[in-house]
Amino acid sequence: MKYLDEFRDPELARRLLDEIARTVTRPWTLMEVCGGQTHSIIRNGIDQLLPEQIELIHGPGCPVCVTPLEMIDKALAIAAKPGVIFCSFGDMLRVPGSREDLFAVKSRGGDVRIVYSPLDAVKLARENPDRQVVFFGVGFETTAPANAMAVFQAKQLGLKNFSMLVSHVLVPPAITALLASPRNRVQGFLAAGHVCSVMGFWEYEPIVAEHKVPIVVTGFEPLDVLEGIRRAVAQLEAGRAEVENAYARAVQREGNKPAQKMVADVFETGDRLWRGIGLIPMSGWRLREAYRDYDAEHRFSVGDIHTEESPLCHSGEVLQGLLKPNQCPAFGKECTPQKPLGATMVSSEGACAAYYNYGRFITPDEISLPV
Amino acid sequence: MTDLNFDNWTCPLPLRDYPNIVMGHGGGGKLSGELIEHLFVPAFQNDDLAELGDSTVLPFAGGRLAYSTDSFVVRPMFFPGGDIGDLAINGTVNDIAMSGAQPLWLSAGFILEEGLSMNALGAIVDSMGRAARAAGVRLVTGDTKVVDRGHGDGVYINTSGIGVVPEGVHIGPSRARPGDVVLVSGEIGVHGTAIMSVRQGLEFGAAIESDTAPLNGLVAAMLAVTHDIHVLRDPTRGGVASTLNEIARSSRVGVQIDERAVPVPQIVRSACEMLGLDPLYVANEGKLIAIVPAERAEAVLAAMRAHPLGAKAARIGQVSDKNPGMVVARTGLGATRVVSLQIGEQLPRIC
Structure with a gap:
C-alpha cells in the first residue's frame, strides 16, 4: 500500500502547523465529522500541536456510536435465534445493548461471525442454505454501496436465507441539524473524505450558501487533517465560506456515480434515530419496498423492540x-x-x-x- | 490452507489402517501405544524419552531452574511460515529463554479431535521434532487425549518446559529501572499479520510469513556480552504494547517509546491500515523486548544485530520514573499519546 509515509511526514506537518499558526488571529471552533478523523487526530496528537485558538469538536461520524440502542437490541434478539448466522463488522460486537453485547450472545451459543465485507455474508448464505444469514448493515454513505450490492446480489441469486438489519445514516442532514441547533458552536467543518468519495461534495454547496460556514473535504492521514484545518482556518480568517476539496486524490465533486446508482436502487431515504442525538428527519437509508423481503427487521419481527438509553451517558x-x-x-x-x-x-x-x-x-x- | 510439505515425513505403516484420528487413539490402549511409538517417539527421538514412563527423571547438578507452560489453539493449524507444531515448541522455548535460562526439556500434551487426518498430525509432529532440534531441546514426556468430533478444533497442543538459569543472571518483569533502555529484536507484527492473511475472507496482495523462531540462541548471545540484563519478554498475544504495559505495571515504572523508532515492515503497516488495527498490538512469535541499563545498551544491541534473529534490532525507548505503570509514545508528529492495555482482541473497524 502506498501513501502511508507520504502523508505522515513530520517535516511537512511542521510546515503546515507553522502556516496555521501564522494565519490564525482569533479563536475558531472546527468539527471533524468523521470518527476516522477523530481517531487520527488523537492517535497522532494533532490537537496538542495546534495553536490554542483552534478548538476541534469531534463530530457524530462514527457509525458504531450513532447506531441506536434499540437497533443493537434488535441485533441481539436476532443473533440469539436458533438457526441464524449473524454477521457483523468487528467493532459492532462489543457495543452494549441495554443488557449485553453480541460477544455475550456468541458465548451462549449464538452463531455470531465477524466478516470483512457484506458480500462474505452473501457467500455464507449460499454455502448454508439451511441457515438464515443476517448482516448488520450499519454505517454512513461509505459502507452503503457494498451493503446495497450485497442485497442486490442476494436478490439476483434468489437467496431466501439472506437478510440485512439496516441502520444507515447520512452526513448532510446531520450537519444541517447541528447548524440549526441554537446550541451550535461549530464555525467550520472538516467533511468526511470517504463519505465524499462515494457521494461527492455537491450536496454541501447549498448548506454552505445558507449557513455561511466553510466545509473542507478532508482525508485521514495526519497531513490530510492538517491541510483540512489549514484551509478551513484560512477561509474563516478571510471571511469566506466555501466548499473546498482538500482530498482531491480520492474525491471528485460528483462522487462515484455507479456506487450512487447501486445505493439508489436498493435504499430510500427515511427518518432515522441517532444514538444520543435523537430523530433527525430524512437522515438515513432503509431498504426500498422492492427489497422488503431482505429486511431482517421484517423477517424476524423485531420491529416492536424499543429501548431507553442510560441516563448517565452523555x-x-x-x-x-x-x-x-x-x-x-x-x-x-x-x-x-x-x-x-x-x-x-x-x-x-x-x-x-x-x-x-x-x-x-x-x-x-x-x-x-x-x- | 497452505500447501503441506510431507517431503520429510512418511506415515508409519501401522498407522495406515486409520487415515484419521479415531476416539481409540486417546483410549490408552493399543491404538494409543501405536500412536506414541510410531509417530511421537520417532519425531522427538532421544534417550530420555525412550523409557516412556509417567514422568522422566533428569540429571540436575544444582543451581536454578526455569519452568514454563503454554497451550496452543491457533487457527488455521498451518499458516505461512509455520504451523501449530513449531509454534508450540518455539513458544515454550521462548518463554523459558525470557528468564535468561537455556531451555533443555519439554513436554507435549495433545488434545486431538476425532476425525483429524493422520497426515495433518504427522506433519505437525514432524514440524515439532524439527523445531525442537533447531532449538536444542528434547521432548521428554507427553500425553494424548482424543475428544469427540465437534468438541475440538483439530488439534490443541500444550507444551511445558524446563531450563537452567546461568549463575549471575537475574532477569524478571519487575526489574526495569528508571534510566534503562528499551530494545526490540526486530520488525514487529509479522506473526499476527501472517495469521490474519489466511483467515477466512482476508487475502492480502503480498505473501507474509510468520516470524516463529526459537529465541534461546539470541538470548545466549546477549548474555555472552553482559549478564546485566533487567527484563526480557517475548511480545506474543497483545503485541509490544501489551508487553510494555505489563512491564511498566510490574516494575512500577513509566515506559516511553518513540513510535518512529519501532521497526514495522511495510506489509504489516499496510495490512493494519486496511483493517484498522495498530501494529503495536499485533502478535509476534520470534521477537523479544529487552530492557537493559543504559551503559550496556550499545553492547547488547550490537550483539543482537550480530545474530541472525536480531539483525533488525532497534532501540525504541527508555524507562522513567514518570507516570509509573503507563506506556507513553511520542507520535510520528512529535506529540504524545498513552499506549494503553487492550480490553480483548483488536476488532477490525467498519471503515
Whole structure:
C-alpha cells in the first residue's frame, strides 16, 4: 500500500502547523465529522500541536456510536435465534445493548461471525442454505454501496436465507441539524473524505450558501487533517465560506456515480434515530419496498423492540460537540471501555474511547518524554 | 490452507489402517501405544524419552531452574511460515529463554479431535521434532487425549518446559529501572499479520510469513556480552504494547517509546491500515523486548544485530520514573499519546 509515509511526514506537518499558526488571529471552533478523523487526530496528537485558538469538536461520524440502542437490541434478539448466522463488522460486537453485547450472545451459543465485507455474508448464505444469514448493515454513505450490492446480489441469486438489519445514516442532514441547533458552536467543518468519495461534495454547496460556514473535504492521514484545518482556518480568517476539496486524490465533486446508482436502487431515504442525538428527519437509508423481503427487521419481527438509553451517558452531547469526552461525569468512572455506557466508549472511532485509550484522562503536561 | 510439505515425513505403516484420528487413539490402549511409538517417539527421538514412563527423571547438578507452560489453539493449524507444531515448541522455548535460562526439556500434551487426518498430525509432529532440534531441546514426556468430533478444533497442543538459569543472571518483569533502555529484536507484527492473511475472507496482495523462531540462541548471545540484563519478554498475544504495559505495571515504572523508532515492515503497516488495527498490538512469535541499563545498551544491541534473529534490532525507548505503570509514545508528529492495555482482541473497524 502506498501513501502511508507520504502523508505522515513530520517535516511537512511542521510546515503546515507553522502556516496555521501564522494565519490564525482569533479563536475558531472546527468539527471533524468523521470518527476516522477523530481517531487520527488523537492517535497522532494533532490537537496538542495546534495553536490554542483552534478548538476541534469531534463530530457524530462514527457509525458504531450513532447506531441506536434499540437497533443493537434488535441485533441481539436476532443473533440469539436458533438457526441464524449473524454477521457483523468487528467493532459492532462489543457495543452494549441495554443488557449485553453480541460477544455475550456468541458465548451462549449464538452463531455470531465477524466478516470483512457484506458480500462474505452473501457467500455464507449460499454455502448454508439451511441457515438464515443476517448482516448488520450499519454505517454512513461509505459502507452503503457494498451493503446495497450485497442485497442486490442476494436478490439476483434468489437467496431466501439472506437478510440485512439496516441502520444507515447520512452526513448532510446531520450537519444541517447541528447548524440549526441554537446550541451550535461549530464555525467550520472538516467533511468526511470517504463519505465524499462515494457521494461527492455537491450536496454541501447549498448548506454552505445558507449557513455561511466553510466545509473542507478532508482525508485521514495526519497531513490530510492538517491541510483540512489549514484551509478551513484560512477561509474563516478571510471571511469566506466555501466548499473546498482538500482530498482531491480520492474525491471528485460528483462522487462515484455507479456506487450512487447501486445505493439508489436498493435504499430510500427515511427518518432515522441517532444514538444520543435523537430523530433527525430524512437522515438515513432503509431498504426500498422492492427489497422488503431482505429486511431482517421484517423477517424476524423485531420491529416492536424499543429501548431507553442510560441516563448517565452523555454521548449525545459528546457527539454534538457540546461536551469533551473527559468532561463527562461518568468518563473513566462508571464508563470505561471494559464497561461502556454508550457506544462512543466502545468503538475505536468513538471520541470517548479515543480519549480513554490515548490517555486523555491525564493532561499532556503530566507526560514528559525526553527526545 | 497452505500447501503441506510431507517431503520429510512418511506415515508409519501401522498407522495406515486409520487415515484419521479415531476416539481409540486417546483410549490408552493399543491404538494409543501405536500412536506414541510410531509417530511421537520417532519425531522427538532421544534417550530420555525412550523409557516412556509417567514422568522422566533428569540429571540436575544444582543451581536454578526455569519452568514454563503454554497451550496452543491457533487457527488455521498451518499458516505461512509455520504451523501449530513449531509454534508450540518455539513458544515454550521462548518463554523459558525470557528468564535468561537455556531451555533443555519439554513436554507435549495433545488434545486431538476425532476425525483429524493422520497426515495433518504427522506433519505437525514432524514440524515439532524439527523445531525442537533447531532449538536444542528434547521432548521428554507427553500425553494424548482424543475428544469427540465437534468438541475440538483439530488439534490443541500444550507444551511445558524446563531450563537452567546461568549463575549471575537475574532477569524478571519487575526489574526495569528508571534510566534503562528499551530494545526490540526486530520488525514487529509479522506473526499476527501472517495469521490474519489466511483467515477466512482476508487475502492480502503480498505473501507474509510468520516470524516463529526459537529465541534461546539470541538470548545466549546477549548474555555472552553482559549478564546485566533487567527484563526480557517475548511480545506474543497483545503485541509490544501489551508487553510494555505489563512491564511498566510490574516494575512500577513509566515506559516511553518513540513510535518512529519501532521497526514495522511495510506489509504489516499496510495490512493494519486496511483493517484498522495498530501494529503495536499485533502478535509476534520470534521477537523479544529487552530492557537493559543504559551503559550496556550499545553492547547488547550490537550483539543482537550480530545474530541472525536480531539483525533488525532497534532501540525504541527508555524507562522513567514518570507516570509509573503507563506506556507513553511520542507520535510520528512529535506529540504524545498513552499506549494503553487492550480490553480483548483488536476488532477490525467498519471503515
